[in-house]
Amino acid sequence: MEHMDIIAVIAHKGGTGKTTLALSLAVEAQLAGHNTLVVDLDPQTSALNWSARRNNDCPAIIESTASDLPNALAKAKQNDVDFVVIDTPAGAHPATSAAAKAASWAIIPCRPQVYDFESIPLTLQNLGLAKALVVMNNVPLRRSRYHDAIKVINNFNVLICPYTVGYRLSFSDAAFCGQTVHEFQPRGKARREIGTVYKHLVMLMKSIDSRRKYLSMLHDAQR
């Protein structure tokens, strides 16, 4: 049976782009050749609703709960799924800790806005020992806000993805049609940005497989 990578998209603050990044990274993984599954743990079921508007069975999407998650993942593995993206609700929901426990990496989307970045320590508290990567999302053209946010996040002892996702309306327009930016604007900047973030994540997953290596990389990044 093949190895199955599991990533969870988690943020204590709502509206930071969890569902958007979860679906975009899942489609990117699917296009990279993975048999991909999205697990929607959010009672709001935004990912599930997206799939109902979608004219395509890939990636597969299922709804689950914190207690059912281990079963759902075991079944996915039996069905040769090799890449799982878990979308989670905001707040300290039981789904968040279940997702963090199951995943090898947690992606934390964060907009360069104070209510988002000041909530990162709370998000990290809910992650337990999961390895985490902050991905800056909704970054406006004026980069000063991004740089101000990074200065604060640098104090939080978490890795920050060096690649960002810009503020682009194509994300919400694509979601309305049950698509991601891959299908909505195949040659657009949003798609390229998602591709770059995905490649960075895959590089991290390959090079930092253990918690010990993660902590040492974190230590190097903060020097």
Ligand SMILES: Nc1ncnc2c1ncn2[C@@H]1O[C@H](COP(=O)(O)OP(=O)(O)O)[C@@H](O)[C@H]1O
């Ligand atoms: N990079 C982006 N640029 C523009 N709009 C975005 C971006 N990322 C997310 N959005 C929009 O922001 C809103 C909240 O995103 P969503 O993924 O639902 O967040 P969450 O799941 O964290 O609540 C949605 O309307 C979504 O289309």
Ligand SMILES: [Mg+2]
């Ligand atoms: Mg959501």
